[in-house]
Amino acid sequence: MYGWAGSLLRVNLTDRSVRKEEYPYSLRRDFVGGRGVNSRLLYNEVKQGIDPLGPENKLFFGTSPLTGTGLLTSGRIHVTAKSPLTGILGDSNAGGHFGPEVKWAGYDHIIIEGAAEKPVYLWIDDDHVEIRDAGHLWGKVVSQTYAILRDELGDPRIRIASIGPGGENLVRFASLMTDYGNACGKTGMGTVMGAKKLKAVAVRGTRGFRVADPERFKAIARDWFMRVTRSPTYESFSKVGTLMYLMQYHSQGRSVARNAQKTAEIEYIENYSVKSMMKHMTRSVACFGCPIHCKHEFKIRKGPHAGEEGHGTEFCIMSAHGPSCGNPDEAALLKINNICNEYGICGDTSGIVLAAAFEWYERGIITKEDTDGIPLIWGNADAQIEMLMKIVRREGFGDLLAEGSAIAAQKIGRGAEKYICHAKGGDVDQVDIRTLKGCALSDAVSSRGADPQRGWPGVEFYPMKPEKAQRLYGHPEAANPRSYEGKGRLVNYYASLCAMCDALGICKFSSAWFGTSIGLKEMGELLAAATGVDFDEEGMKQIAARINNVERAFLVREGITRKDDTIHGRAMEEPVPSGPYKGERLEKEGMDKMLDDYYEVVGWDKATGAPTRKTLESLGLVDVAEELASMGKIS
């Protein structure tokens, strides 16, 4: 077998059994790997209506045929389970070196079933798989777990995916950390791991794998390298990474502050400028095989947080814990970033939930009595850190916030729901979504709740001539961020690209999603060279559609319908308050129009939002169609 390692590893924590299974050809041909196969396995194996924190939920780790080949950005691991945060499909991927190590150990996917009674960790050394006691690791932060395990297993080269105290305490947005400083943050994959009492997965792989056509593979890989390193964004992005986006979006009039009460109105924006952030950064860090090296290590030299060092930070965390919480102190932000990394919680979601809490406090929906005496006043970074620690430990008011903004707002009531912004429980990200209609559509239809990585059409951020938009996306207004026209095809194109990046286990920063010239055609060529299976551009489109539909089918089975495909909260209610987009709204009629357009493009029923039988059958998902029909979800 070429490209794929050829085995699935199934570990049951309840009866402590370990089974190595053959990887069915039809599964890998139809879904390739990573997110694709994970989603299909999730649909097949996780029954409708189960508790995400119960033993019936399963956790899938997925690699792809390209993972661990040395191709640029081929170091990602994709993790899927039913999400405890949103109650629907949950998945997230991370870089680092963990994915390749799993692949070299001879496994394409690891499936974790059941739940252990006592804390355990999994040790995979090629064929030797062992469930070991993790009592001594429970309660330890990520870096400690990392050091202890490497010491205990006697090899500094092993790779580890672990959770921190956030995951152990079942904070609903706990992240699963690979190595140290790479997080599968969104949708609470760390929480699922915590519920299974699985503290860590440690891997050493020495088996390796072959590709079908090494010479062709090398030639294409080299070509990709050139395409990425010669793309116009490469130079600045490789130095600064995502840190530059806050300034960029601010100048475009899209940055948000104070829980999106303000748009493009940050008085202390200079504190978050590239210059100001880079002065804390000591060096760039790369994931496996990556020339982009967008990550950083930082060290704070002066001020109350002097001496703090760690990995990070990224745009979303920076904006969520920075301007969104009214926090003008970038050093405090880096401290918070470290807490998120060490305690294993999603930096993005935790910032958004804190920002919401700050606003509830400002509006008197909650008082000092509710918050255990902590004054949640905008810009009070100490209060922010204190509350974050309460979330991690699930103490007092932190226990409520640890449920995530949507559930917390529902429990608080008193109109708290008006001040959050989410789609299907996933928080809308740190850009004013009202100024980007295509991105709003992408958030509304995303299979894991609002999320930029599910296919935000990046083209909306930069002006494009109508003729070019017509040529590329089939409508002259498609790239216009203010227009509701032609968005269906645009979003489907970007969603397909993102789905294939996730299925191929490569970073979206190396793909056309990010402005390089690596699209579905190039992906098909490389995949064919790696696996020897006849993949091409048309095939890639089919696979992307299959992934999109099987994920949608999972959502439909869980009870999601067209009415859930929208953005809840502030973005739909109020116009943009300030900046160049002042007065811009996200209108219900506009959303409906875009939804109709999108459903038509992807072949879903306009009334229910479920994939039609014809669509499912044309993609070979006959069993899915049968099941949905037997449940009365489709005709």
Place this chain on the structure above:
Amino acid sequence: MSCSLEKSGMFNPVKARIWIQKSKKGFYTPMICRHCLEPPCEKACPVEEGKPIWRDKKTGIVHVFTRNCIGCYECVAACPFGAMRIDPHTGGVFKCDLCQGDPVCAKWCPTGAIQYVDTKALGTLASIDKI
């Protein structure tokens, strides 16, 4: 990765003849066999007849042939750079042979961190690792 692909036909870092050393200060350096003038591995090898390790006087490449190897790993212990490596599957030893004078790692390295140059040119390339 190109090394393991060339030498073993697969992507597998444990079969690579080159590896990256991370210093305490956080610098990364590619490491391979130095092809010493007086190789400690050759000296350490106890095999008398048909010595599996020898240095080719003409090219300077230190070769290792596993046919006569008795698997004592004395050479592994003797190398001050850790360049002699053990294959975890076969138990045999292997190391860099400079691909007989045309190393794939240098050809593959996209940033120019690995270059294959004449020692005389080294002075001008002082800041670059020479292999």
